Amino acid sequence: MDRRSLIKHAGIAGVLAAGVAPAAHAQATVRWRLASSFPKSLDTIFGSAEMFAKTVKALSGGKFEVSVHAAGELMPAFGVVDGLQNGTIEMAQTASYYFTGKNPIFAFGCAVPFGLTARQMDAWKNHGNGRKLMDAFLAEFNIKSYSAGNTGTQMGGWYRKEIKSVADLKGLKMRLGGGLFGEAMQKLGVVSQNMPVGEVYQSLEKGTLDATEFVGPYDDEKLGFNKVAPFYYYPGWWEGSAELEFYVNTKAYAALTPEFKAIVDAATIVAARDMGSKYDAFNPQALKRLVGAKTQLKAFSKDVLDAGFKASMEVFAEHEAKSPEFKKIHQDMRAFQRDQILWEKFSEQRFNAYMASVKV
Template identity: 50%
Template sequence: MSRRSLITTGAAGALGSAALAAPAIAQSAPKIQWRCTSSFPKSLDTIYGGATDLATFVREATDGNFDIQVFAAGEIVPGLQAADAVMNGTVQMCHTAAYYYVGKDPTWALGATVPFGLNARGMHAWLNYGGGNDLLNEYFNPQGLHYIQGGNTGTQMGGWFRKEIKTVADLNGVKMRIAGLAGQVMGKLGVVPQQVAGGDIYPALERGTIDAAEWIGPYDDEKLGFVKVAPFYYYPGWWEGNLALNFFINNEQWNSLPKNYQSLLSTAAKASTLEMLSEYDYKNPAALNRLVAAGAQLRPFPQDVMNASFAAAQEVYKGINATNAPFKKIYDSMVEFRAQTYLWQQVAEYTFDTFMMLRQRDGSLKPQNG
């Protein structure tokens, strides 16, 4: 069965089972054309592909009646203006990462990821079953936006540095491209955070405009060539235990859709989320090996950096919670679930994964010959 057959067959069946009369079909599957602007360039095929996958799923499930055209960053608006283009009606929807817009309000970050938050499985569970989607739409709807998750990268790497980081003191004065609330946390450790779109990171590193940069992980980082200009490759990206990408849909456009199209969009977005996470999980291991062969010096963040970062993050949250009621409401919901999910994952997932990682280290997981 092809990767798209389940959603295509299921959605088409749902549309076709209601009635066979032409007028009924026309009412249930009207011809609609939308534009979706992405925050990402086409060269980053996996993350950009979250939008093209959704468009393909929807187009195939409606026999082309619901056609969503996807435009790369810069083709309609710059990548970091995607949400604004939806709010002002330039396009019907966008594919982006909500934390790009923390300059509007830090609450936006909770639709993507926050430092020392959830991993991908925890994020999916909280959004879909823990009330996260409803809380986020309670916040975004009055701003003219409907929020739907549209991808996840999994836990990200900690980024590329020109110089080795041995202690917290080594971070002082480092100009680093870093997104979301992580910039505020890093700022407490002496880092000078920079907001730079994905396609502009390499030239900024090459020119020395920035000293370090985080993006996603090995597969995309290899494509962007960071190993050529900043050899020290750190992990983990504690500010991105997951990254939930998302679709923002103009709220008026969303409300005008037939209910079956709303359902199809939501289902297609879930499918594109699984596609993206699966693709990264498949492609990152080989890319990491290639990067190390190309000269990347793999380093874990020192424990004192991790501890200082966690403490700084709690200071940031305390300050925001004291003055921002919408943030606190959503954050408290996420944090309550965070304690539960990590307890459960520690019991089963972590124990199994640790055992298997030890077997990987001693070579026991290699294919057996004969």
């Protein structure tokens, strides 16, 4: 795709708003390496990194190229923050809550239990204090952040047995992607396992895992979880949305010309929007296929949701007591969320409830 057609596809207003010149002929050639935490098979998530690189190359007239590497090619899936810190790579694509072992604050960049929806997250990051607060935190890791796209509200995962009550969670060995919800689930008796998604199917098949969560129907179907765990629960209360992120080494970004910085800024917007729209388009059809293949779709009971909420609030309180910075970011997010919930009572919530009640 040439630069002219790409700009038309991405939306000329959005590209020009980011300050991108039609070409960058005077710039010296730049080569970056981007390490993803995800496999190539996930065309939604990994595809966002590919879209970013494609857009950068097109907008720069080939003067700026980004090579994209799947998890394990340059470094392990969970090694990308270390790679950015030591300058091994210029850029990464990841889920920030994978790194809560370094600091629990990382979770706010992606998802926290009973947190923001996709649109709320974008609003908080772009027009609230979210991006400013998170980039101030990430500066100590030599990282600047961008959205790489959002999955929307996720499913509650795949289980080898039914979860009829909170008691059924006790002793359950479950793969959880990372973040504060692992701590909340542990309070409910779940034995939390954090492992790359590529290792999960075999663990479920062998019975060394009892359950897993990942994203939603489209990605989960590709990974084949329905073949080894028949019960599919919703909603994923620990991920009202999950924002994947592009992490950029701050020194590498600072070394770019203003034109190339603007191209990076614009290309992330194109990639993030593409990912979100893919999930909205592909998930409904994938869910139909899964149910047609005898997946047993189940809703978490209110008792399970209430227990999850109580455990999550305990986790937040514990971290707030230990870290003023954690408390500042958490309280800012919750204040923003309260306003969003209030507005949505009079807008999308009521509209969606009505539309679900009628035949269209």
